[in-house]
Amino acid sequence: MRRPSQSTAAVPILCAATTGHDIAEPTGGLGLGHAVALLAAAVVTVPLFRRFGLGSVLGSLAAGMVIGPFGLALFREPEAILHVAEFGVVIFLFIIGLEMRPTRLWSLRRDIFGLGAAQVAACGALLTLVGLAAGLSLAVAFVAAMGFVLSSTAVIMQMLDERGEISTAKGQRGVSILLLEDLSIVPLLAIVAIIGSSLGGGGESTPIWQTVMLALGAVLAVFVAGRYVINPVFRILARYGGREVMTAGALLVVVGAAWLMAEGGLSMAMGAFLAGVLLSESTFRHQLEADVEPFRAILLGLFFLSVGMWLDLAVVAADWRLVIGGVIAFMAVKAIAIYGVARLFKATEREAVERAVLFAQGGEFAFVLYGTALTAGVLDARIGAAMTAIVILSMMLTPVASILLSRLMPKETLSAYGAEDVDTAEGLRERVLIIGFGRFAQVVSQPLLARDVDVSIIDNDVEMIQAAARFGFKVYFGDGGRLDVLRASGAGEAEIILVCVDRPETADRIVELVKSEFPLTKLFVRAYDRGHSMRLIQAGVEYQVRETFESALAFAEHVLANLGLDGEEIAETMEDVRRRDEERLTLQLAGGITAGRNLMRGNAVTPQPAPYVRPRREGVALNEEAAEVLEEDAATQP
Numbered sequence: 001m002r003r004p005s006q007s008t009a010a011v012p013i014l015c016a017a018t019t020g021h022d023i024a025e026p027t028g029g030l031g032l033g034h035a036v037a038l039l040a041a042a043v044v045t046v047p048l049f050r051r052f053g054l055g056s057v058l059g060s061l062a063a064g065m066v067i068g069p070f071g072l073a074l075f076r077e078p079e080a081i082l083h084v085a086e087f088g089v090v091i092f093l094f095i096i097g098l099e100m101r102p103t104r105l106w107s108l109r110r111d112i113f114g115l116g117a118a119q120v121a122a123c124g125a126l127l128t129l130v131g132l133a134a135g136l137s138l139a140v141a142f143v144a145a146m147g148f149v150l151s152s153t154a155v156i157m158q159m160l161d162e163r164g165e166i167s168t169a170k171g172q173r174g175v176s177i178l179l180l181e182d183l184s185i186v187p188l189l190a191i192v193a194i195i196g197s198s199l200g201g202g203g204e205s206t207p208i209w210q211t212v213m214l215a216l217g218a219v220l221a222v223f224v225a226g227r228y229v230i231n232p233v234f235r236i237l238a239r240y241g242g243r244e245v246m247t248a249g250a251l252l253v254v255v256g257a258a259w260l261m262a263e264g265g266l267s268m269a270m271g272a273f274l275a276g277v278l279l280s281e282s283t284f285r286h287q288l289e290a291d292v293e294p295f296r297a298i299l300l301g302l303f304f305l306s307v308g309m310w311l312d313l314a315v316v317a318a319d320w321r322l323v324i325g326g327v328i329a330f331m332a333v334k335a336i337a338i339y340g341v342a343r344l345f346k347a348t349e350r351e352a353v354e355r356a357v358l359f360a361q362g363g364e365f366a367f368v369l370y371g372t373a374l375t376a377g378v379l380d381a382r383i384g385a386a387m388t389a390i391v392i393l394s395m396m397l398t399p400v401a402s403i404l405l406s407r408l409m410p411k412e413t414l415s416a417y418g419a420e421d422v423d424t425a426e427g428l429r430e431r432v433l434i435i436g437f438g439r440f441a442q443v444v445s446q447p448l449l450a451r452d453v454d455v456s457i458i459d460n461d462v463e464m465i466q467a468a469a470r471f472g473f474k475v476y477f478g479d480g481g482r483l484d485v486l487r488a489s490g491a492g493e494a495e496i497i498l499v500c501v502d503r504p505e506t507a508d509r510i511v512e513l514v515k516s517e518f519p520l521t522k523l524f525v526r527a528y529d530r531g532h533s534m535r536l537i538q539a540g541v542e543y544q545v546r547e548t549f550e551s552a553l554a555f556a557e558h559v560l561a562n563l564g565l566d567g568e569e570i571a572e573t574m575e576d577v578r579r580r581d582e583e584r585l586t587l588q589l590a591g592g593i594t595a596g597r598n599l600m601r602g603n604a605v606t607p608q609p610a611p612y613v614r615p616r617r618e619g620v621a622l623n624e625e626a627a628e629v630l631e632e633d634a635a636t637q638p
Helices: 032-051 056-067 079-098 102-107 109-133 138-149 153-163 169-183 185-198 208-240 243-263 268-278 285-309 313-318 320-344 349-359 365-376 381-408 439-450 462-470 483-488 504-517 530-539 549-562 567-591 624-636
Strands: 432-435 455-459 496-499 522-527 543-546
Touching (some): 032 056, 032 285, 056 153, 056 285, 079 153, 079 243, 079 268, 102 268, 109 169, 109 320, 138 185, 138 320, 138 381, 153 169, 153 381, 169 268, 169 349, 208 243, 243 285, 285 381, 313 320, 320 349, 320 381, 349 381, 432 439, 455 462, 483 504, 496 504, 504 522, 504 530, 522 530, 530 543, 530 567, 543 549
Parallel strands (some): 522 543
């Protein structure tokens, strides 16, 4: 398989997270003015786009389009930036790998080779049909389709990271699909070379077996280095090197793994990801992450800027029907295929729609595939340039479509009906009813269960109920703020109701309902703060406690013990604090939240009153009691 020639590439051959194939060398350098322009563009556009809820990805892409060669022309050669910016995605994938241990990666094998392969195959087949319908030959339609099939790792991972969804179940499925797409690079490049040879325009190509062996050798080299070499080296660096040497070593790991995979014809991002996975259980894991993280944010922003620069507005204007029609057709058909595959693999309706919108774009690898196809004679310059514009526009539209989807779709809630380990509250008849089973109620339940007290527990958080079931708790689904749920939960027959919800307004509502409908039932309520305690006392509950009061006193008691105070002094001090707090609460119930402030001890120095005019003669005590007071006062003065 022959590498794309720099001289014949009419479309941008860039690859931030794709392969090691040649990127066109810049003919000019970057000056200080270029650096100022890049930083200014990022500083202005990213906060502005985030302010309007459009995200940093779209802001960087738009900024690149404005300052690029087809905008204000502040940059004539975007490829000069890519030589550095491409490592932003590489470092990002390395950090993701650090968070994913080998056992966790192994657990995703079905999603990678099942879900991922199904999505690539389905999207490739349907998009090829779209190309044929547009009048393209089979070879051109296939190459154009497969370039668009492989979604943008940079865009998707950045958006998942901003949403905090990478570590979630649906986020992990997205990562699995991206990994399979990266693995597809070698066979796709080999197929393009074979097509080019069959058409007589590709020249000699590397045998497929040699390409595969080279790729496997690169993977093996990264595995051996990560497993047996890197940890001993970093122990030496930690002992004899400085902080700057450790940082250089961390960057060497990332860049070295990316380079090895690139030489094997695989994705640089795949190499960095694999290195991260192999080092995820290393003692230097956190040090590595801290060292490379600052580079990731800046370089990833530069990558999006450079992609925006590649959008050739002249191509869009000249072939606007082909470009606009291609964007609409390819994104729509790909989204439909992704949705169908997601539903086939038992994804929920919401997850299927979100994945379809998020993945319905082309990616960085398309530029490499189209460049290779151009060199091999499969694509001509016009189709290659148009497909490049289609891919870049789709990358720009993805954040917009995702934002619109999040605003149009209702807020995500899990349904209790049909969910595993979740039963609704009905016909419960126990001595104690616990409403809300967060961290507070979980501790409260332990003494009751230790004495075999019959307890019913209800909560309206489906995920929490399922998690509690794994730890041996039977929690029923029910909203304690509804009267019908309270009746079904046995509130009328329970001796005591423990209200342990974490929202004070919800607790107030439950207290109001219980006092109105079940006046004989005792109420023990978790209070959020002092004001909430006052409301609960005024509502007539049997007992309330501020959620942090007892734990804070226990904490302070251990501090005093550690400072050397004896047990009697500590007990006396804690009793004084409790007494003052109780007295203050009593005063507040009568006089408002500001009453009883004098009962609180503060650490601010109280100024001593002083006369405006200093007396000429010192005061003289008129009796013994006054003399003693003056002596005590003098002894306390500095």
